[in-house]
Amino acid sequence: MAITIKDIANKAGISAASVSRILTNRGRFSEETAQRVRELANEMGYFKNQSAADLSQKTSRVIGILVPTNHTNFADEIIKGMQKKAYELGYELLIAFVETDSQQQIKTVRSLLSRQLLAVVMLAIDIEDAVLDVLNSADVKLLSVSNQLNNDIPSISSDNYAMMHTIVDYLYAHGHRQMALIGASDPDPIVAILRRQGYIDALASHGITYNPDFIWGVEMAFQTGIDAIKKFGLPLPFTAVIGSADIISIGLLNGALDAGISVPNDLSIVTVDGTELTQLTRPILTATQQNFAQMGELAITNLANPSRSPHSVIFTDITLIPGGTVATIG
Amino acid sequence: MAITIKDIANKAGISAASVSRILTNRGRFSEETAQRVRELANEMGYFKNQSAADLSQKTSRVIGILVPTNHTNFADEIIKGMQKKAYELGYELLIAFVETDSQQQIKTVRSLLSRQLLAVVMLAIDIEDAVLDVLNSADVKLLSVSNQLNNDIPSISSDNYAMMHTIVDYLYAHGHRQMALIGASDPDPIVAILRRQGYIDALASHGITYNPDFIWGVEMAFQTGIDAIKKFGLPLPFTAVIGSADIISIGLLNGALDAGISVPNDLSIVTVDGTELTQLTRPILTATQQNFAQMGELAITNLANPSRSPHSVIFTDITLIPGGTVATIG
């Protein structure tokens, strides 16, 4: 049987209530007894039973995080950011990996929710309505990070629309007029829609009518990049390509290599995300880097703030980091 | 205020005890009332308060996982394996990321332990003694995965000693006589010690006395690979190199590329881990693949087994996957 505050109280000759006050630093008590109690707690190897505390307090400082198992590696960076802030502000994180299977998702979410959470953060997930219903039926704050949901859920992400303008402008300035967008043609997710629209509008602002064929590829996968090069064949009908995720861009790079296309001489590549993966290739990928750590920190700050607006959309910084995959042409 | 079993009981005109029995499927009850209760629970949007249940039951089915924030990406694969098995067997996973800072580690661990855990799994961590003390002072099972600890803690990992034999034998069979081992020279971790010894003994079994200079590099990092090539310079004093992690091997490959060394013609590479990272390079890395999913599943199975032996060491499968980075020479 584990040690309880009652045990400590007995040994110290005071009441459990006092021990509780001391150990939680709430209410009044004399520093004298406090000293003794803290020592005793240490000696006896006391561990707070958080379940009992939660039950008693009815409010919790636990934030649940839903992470897709097939997550790209930037999820780790976001979690690190959340972890840092949560540690500072005294929140606890409860990380749950969810599969794409909606049944399993619901079970995981229910198990999460049975922990009296303060909030649930959805990390780069396009959550299904059934799951969302479950979440909504519970009394928790919701927040979507690195993804915007079409619902009224507050979100923190990069400004994906503006990001495409940045990239297109950059490529345009380097002489490119024909550029493809790979990996953002999934019809559903808001992120993909925003990127497509940003791409189209940015081209238009330079007087270029976009070619629908140049928007191709759904999966955020290495193979998507490989396949894209194969699909368009030689000679490529464009001089530059935008990879909608680092892993896609690495696929594009390798696909080009396999096809004897020289990067950046014959093909320029700009990638979206800018994780450390971009450093692993030769040449190093030119990237629009998202500030994932910032997303994580803002997520916690936002949830900690009781007066957060219910439908807010917060954008985090984007930085274009030149690598070696963009050439000036024309 | 959230719905409780009492609310359900009231509405159904029965006692809370009955509702509890029905919802947990324990004890006896009539299918008739059960039907009604389950419907009601659904309608009313009931969520079990797991804190209350834990408090009442005194035993928990929650397994805590300590994951280093600077984890290599195979941690995800292990977690997936654990998740799958945990889901099957009805356990809950509580994932906590820990920094290298020992103070923060202790706080994280304490917060974990305050949740009445069944067990704590340490994922590829060389835990510090201070943290281990905290863990030992609590009444939880411990298990180390993908790493063996020098203490009496049960562990699940690849047979790192045998793995080196596999690799050395493979390279020897391809004509290599001079081979380096990069990224396993950290004096402390058991894993590094085992790999070094396996490497040395395997060479000896082929009548080769190992060259101490050829064991180099501490960090499991991309830069370690890059630096290794620089350190040994041209011409390389060996014909093959073993990278102690995929990310190191990618560094080796890029370092070779930068130095104008052709892989595999001038240098053969075998990597340890065999994660999907190995598919991103050209040529694809020849790897000894560890079975991370199996580690994860075994971890849960092991913890679920009440009669587990306290000092057991379980080994998981290793598979040599030929890629394009090993040439036959001589």
Place this chain on the structure above:
DNA sequence: TTGAAAGCGTTACCAA
């Protein structure tokens, strides 16, 4: 098959 009641460990209120 069902119910009443005690108990899990902690906190919060009120009184001393």
Place this chain on the structure above:
DNA sequence: TTGGTAACGCTTTCAA
């Protein structure tokens, strides 16, 4: 500054 006590929601024993 301290202590007594009720309460949190659920499970479990024992009786009915």
